[in-house]
Amino acid sequence: MSTNEQAVTLEVNRVSYAVQVPMGSNLSGVLRNTVGLTGTKEGCDDCECGACMVLLDGQPVNSCSYLAVQAQGRQITTVEGLADGDELHALQRNILEAGGVQCGFCTPGMLMSARALLDRTPNPTDDEIRIGLSGNLCRCTGYAKIIEAVRETAVQL
Amino acid sequence: MTLTIATSLDEVLSAMANGARPIAGGTDLVVGARQGKVTLPADLVAIDRVTELATVATNDGTIRIGAGVTHADLLTNDIVVRQLTSIADAAALVGSPATRNVGTIGGNVMNGSPAMDTGAPLMVLGANAALTTPSGTREVALADLWTGPGQTSANADELCTALVLPQPPQSSGSAYVRLEYRRAMEIAVVGAAAAVTLDGDSISSVKVALTAVAPTIIEVDGLNSLVGSPANDKAFEAIAEAARQQARPISDLRASERYRRHTIGVMARRAAHAASVRASGQTIEVPVNRAFGIGENPENIR
Ligand SMILES: Cc1cc2nc3c(=O)[nH]c(=O)nc-3n(C[C@H](O)[C@H](O)[C@H](O)COP(=O)(O)OP(=O)(O)OC[C@H]3O[C@@H](n4cnc5c(N)ncnc54)[C@H](O)[C@@H]3O)c2cc1C
Numbered sequence: 001m002s003t004n005e006q007a008v009t010l011e012v013n014r015v016s017y018a019v020q021v022p023m024g025s026n027l028s029g030v031l032r033n034t035v036g037l038t039g040t041k042e043g044c045d046d047c048e049c050g051a052c053m054v055l056l057d058g059q060p061v062n063s064c065s066y067l068a069v070q071a072q073g074r075q076i077t078t079v080e081g082l083a084d085g086d087e088l089h090a091l092q093r094n095i096l097e098a099g100g101v102q103c104g105f106c107t108p109g110m111l112m113s114a115r116a117l118l119d120r121t122p123n124p125t126d127d128e129i130r131i132g133l134s135g136n137l138c139r140c141t142g143y144a145k146i147i148e149a150v151r152e153t154a155v156q157l
Numbered sequence: 158m159t160l161t162i163a164t165s166l167d168e169v170l171s172a173m174a175n176g177a178r179p180i181a182g183g184t185d186l187v188v189g190a191r192q193g194k195v196t197l198p199a200d201l202v203a204i205d206r207v208t209e210l211a212t213v214a215t216n217d218g219t220i221r222i223g224a225g226v227t228h229a230d231l232l233t234n235d236i237v238v239r240q241l242t243s244i245a246d247a248a249a250l251v252g253s254p255a256t257r258n259v260g261t262i263g264g265n266v267m268n269g270s271p272a273m274d275t276g277a278p279l280m281v282l283g284a285n286a287a288l289t290t291p292s293g294t295r296e297v298a299l300a301d302l303w304t305g306p307g308q309t310s311a312n313a314d315e316l317c318t319a320l321v322l323p324q325p326p327q328s329s330g331s332a333y334v335r336l337e338y339r340r341a342m343e344i345a346v347v348g349a350a351a352a353v354t355l356d357g358d359s360i361s362s363v364k365v366a367l368t369a370v371a372p373t374i375i376e377v378d379g380l381n382s383l384v385g386s387p388a389n390d391k392a393f394e395a396i397a398e399a400a401r402q403q404a405r406p407i408s409d410l411r412a413s414e415r416y417r418r419h420t421i422g423v424m425a426r427r428a429a430h431a432a433s434v435r436a437s438g439q440t441i442e443v444p445v446n447r448a449f450g451i452g453e454n455p456e457n458i459r
């Protein structure tokens with residue numbers, strides 16, 4: 001182990017991963033390249049687009065700009081943790097049905113922000129949905145169908 | 158290189174005495190390091206799990222906001238929303254939910270950006286920064302803390318433990334507005350905070366501070382002449398004029414010097430107006446920016 005690396009245990013989707021990471025590594029890179037969960041995307045790598053959104057103790061965080069070593073001891077949830085086995089989460093079903101997925105690059109981040117929003121605000125207004133997703137850019141859909149999917153999920157859950 | 162996750166204040170202070178730099182949410186530090194603007198310090202101490210830093214408390218006429226309180230926590234804190242409303246106005250505008258969840262008021266203040274949103278509200282509310290080392294704590298007025306863009310007078314081993322404010326008197330209100338071109342993920346083009354105390358309909362105290370029009374947040378001088386005047390459009394226009402005169406803005410790709418100088422007057426007038434409305438006991442929802450529709454329609458910026 002180089003002096004630059006730190007041994008850390010990351011709890012991802014309720015599974016512990018013991019990994020060695022260079023101190024400056026970002027969480028998204030470690031999730032994708034070391035842990036091997038590639039659902040989390042890296043778009044801008046600059047805290048702007050939200051493609052890298054994961055939950056830390058249930059709250060959304062831009063994992064591209066968060067140090068992996070600082071996530072020790074927190075529960076990390078990625079998009080892979082949304083479904084229950086083969087059963088998609090209602091948000092996943094609804095975003096597919098509403099047509100809120102085109103290229104799909106923003107989708108994992110959108111889902112994580114939406115999940116955190118609905119946990120906090122089970123019956124959001126459209127404005128609350130927009131604010132909840134305000135850190136997530138989508139270049140394809142125009143957002144209307146994503147918002148519709150969140151609204152629909154709130155009704156169902 | 159190491160990162161220590163501290164769970165107590167003593168642990169943070171001893172790590173810093175040994176040369177470690179604090180990291181809270183990392184939304185300035187890590188983003189800046191990844192952009193290559195700053196180098197990540199070799200030794201870091203994470204302060205986000207220190208509960209002593211994460212509380213807001215009132216005691217004997219003062220309010221202490223722990224440096225580790227996040228923007229999201231400021232927004233749901235009753236003391237902040239009721240008594241220090243302009244700080245909530247500012248916190249609500251920071252980044253996105255993800256930025257607000259991990260970004261802290263201490264990080265905002267100690268990063269020292271002239272565009273920081275909580276700075277102007279803290280200044281008009283008379284906040285001091287409590288700076289702590291293992292040998293004790295000193296309180297520094299914000300005007301003495303910020304020395305230039307990204308620079309503070311704090312020593313490398315000093316942790317900001319809290320922002321300490323006097324409890325505002327009865328019939329007081331404060332507000333913060335910023336010019337933004339969109340409703341989220343924005344940096345202040347310019348911004349203004351005002352704190353007003355009323356005696357009936359007239360002003361008994363008024364303070365205004367400006368964001369992003371000088372190398373640091375600045376307080377507008379010379380407003381004492383308004384004490385005793387009615388809190389009306391004439392007074393608000395005098396505040397706007399003082400703000401336009403004292404601003405020293407730059408031109409960059411976000412706005413020209415001339416546009417900033419004009420709009421800082423608009424923001425100062427609106428902040429003073431909203432603070433007076435709140436001081437009179439009426440509610441304007443947080444953030445004031447939404448009530449004015451700023452960031453939605455250019456027509457709303459006159
Ligand atoms: C997408 C995005 C949007 C943003 N939008 C806004 C915005 O609208 N308005 C705004 O004002 N800012 C904005 N910011 C900047 C940033 O989020 C805030 O300044 C935030 O409050 C910084 O807090 P932090 O805890 O993340 O600081 P960190 O990055 O952890 O720390 C910043 C600096 O302060 C030092 N520091 C931190 N805490 C202490 C302490 N207690 N004592 C001494 N030194 C300390 C650190 O060593 C570091 O040098 C944005 C950032 C991003 C990435």
Ligand code: FES
Binds near residue numbers: 042044053065
């Ligand atoms: S990749 Fe993290 S915000 Fe774009």
Ligand code: FES
Binds near residue numbers: 103105106138139141
């Ligand atoms: S579906 Fe392509 S970016 Fe959103």
